[in-house]
Amino acid sequence: MAIVIIRNLSKNYGKGENEVKALKHVNLEINQGEFVALLGTSGSGKSTLLNMIGGLDVVTEGEVMIDGHNIAKLSRKELAIFRRRKIGFVFQNYSLMPVLNVYDNVALPVSFDKSRHIDHAYMERLLKDLKIWDKRMKYPSELSGGQQQRAAIARALANKPALILADEPTGNLDSKTTNDVIGLLKASGRQYNQTILMVTHNEVIAQNCDRIIRIEDGVLYENEKGGGLHA
């Protein structure tokens, strides 16, 4: 069952002679439980596509359907609730709230959801699995890059979302921590049947995923693992 359906998606930045076409008529379907790598060079449009799927930017043309919802048609409030419950984000620069400690950062999306209570037992297991339980009282500025990224991943997983959007989550990490992070994402995806879309420019990391999608100049190319490209 497709959890992400993108139809004829285009995104332009700027106007007139300054116009940049970041995405050109993109079509894509991602099934539930898939771990997909979005591979491309810098400026190819991979982060733009991820932002469009997460509803972080405004679509110029086309539509993005997630779990049956056209996100362009959701109101601000609906979109906030939708993101809170359905999508987990992991960013390259970790994007943790500097004013909150690790535990509060991880619990943040759940704590603002009135219909849900923080599952402290799950939180503890999550933080222990990610090996940052002993750092739960620390602030992001007191953690290493790897620990911050683990905290960011824990936050993305805290509300058990159906879709995890990871924008170069290993971009700032060393190879050992990179392997740990990828392993954690895969394990979580398997355990909770989560769909993971990970942006990367690293071919080796992409090879760990179920499916690789390449993007060049805003155009997608499907790449069967070990096989050739087709647009």
Place this chain on the structure above:
Amino acid sequence: MHNNMRLAISYIKYYRKQAAILFLGICMSVLLMNGIASLVYSNQNASYENAKEEYGSWNYAIPKNLIDENKIIRSDSEYELNRMGVYCSAPCEAAGKDITFCYGDIQYLEMNHRILLEGAYPKHKNEIALDYYALHNLGMDYALGSTLELRGERFTLTGIVSEGAKTADNSILIFTDKETVLDMDEASFLYLEFSDAKRAYEQFSAFLQKNRISCPNPEINDGISVYIGAEPKETIIDIILTALHLDECNAVGKLIYLFGRLDNNDNLLQKMIFAVIFLFGVFIINSIFRVIVQKRKSQYGLLEVLGIDEKNMFAAMLMELVILFIPAYFIGGILGIVVAGFLFQGTFKAAMDIFALGFLLFLLFLVFCSAGAIRNMRKYTQTEKMKDSSYRKSCKIISLKKHRIMGTLSRRFILTKKTAFAGIIISLSLGGVLFVSSTYVADNAKQNNEHAMLTDESLYTDIY
């Protein structure tokens, strides 16, 4: 609510410097507002006290024959009669001088500051009490027991009273006993002094209605009528129309009349000063808050990405402001009042109504401030917010039209953030107005104090 509060406290604890600057900004604005408001209020109060000293504290006088004084209802929900005095007078001409035989009860004498300086107030027929002005003009000895012959009768001086408040009657007043005056062709009045808590006119109207008195032309104490609101309140439109129809005045004259009437009618000057200081405070707090929000934009963007909706972000922002505002307001307000108390030489009165009103208005402003910040962030997408692109840069090449690089640079600086530039200009203008207002208030306070001291010094002197 609990989460918003926790987030707000986290922000305050983490960004201590930002919190301290905001706290100080609120403190200083409130200090200025309450300090100046208290100075203005004390100044106005001093003017009122001076006027009461000069013209007496009674508000209205009505003919005594309109009602039996013993049946008067002295208070109601709409009015409260502080004092009511009886005054009877009988003018006569003797020895080529305008003389008035009069009697005033203790309340009347108190309201008109007629203090018994020596001897006793007349109790029997042909006993009199005079002030030094009357003694001097009647050529009498300044000694109790001295006598005066008028209209074939001999009067004995039993008391000397102080000058008292100014009256419209310029004749020589001879205070005597009630019976003596009542035997003459006298006129009797009830002097009324209402509570200062409400406007006198509304209290007087309610008093007349409650006691079923019809008095179309009461005597008004003109010297204090502005302070007590003894005249019916005019609408702003009526005042403007009257000003416009002043044919004998030019535009400046009309403006002065308009301002004067509005000030008398509605305390315009005090309100304007308060409004300017409040606006100044608003600009200061808003400017600091805008800078803080700008610095945290990426974090607010992240909160939005994580699914925290605008309502929660607004609540967190507002709570942070309110947590800082409440102690800052009380500390700033009390400090302002204390400082003003030190500066004001005279009977100082804190403007507590401005303190309360300011609290509510600032609180309301904080709501708007937070809502404005949230609204302002709508201009950016989440990606823009998280990347912290502070503003959308103009792609226009200004130097194509301008040849001087300095002109281009200054234009860039000014036009990049138009609202910030406008804010600076308005803040500076308000600062200037504030400076002028403060100087005016300080000078006015000084003058009033000098008048008060002169009045106090001359109260019991015999220099005429």
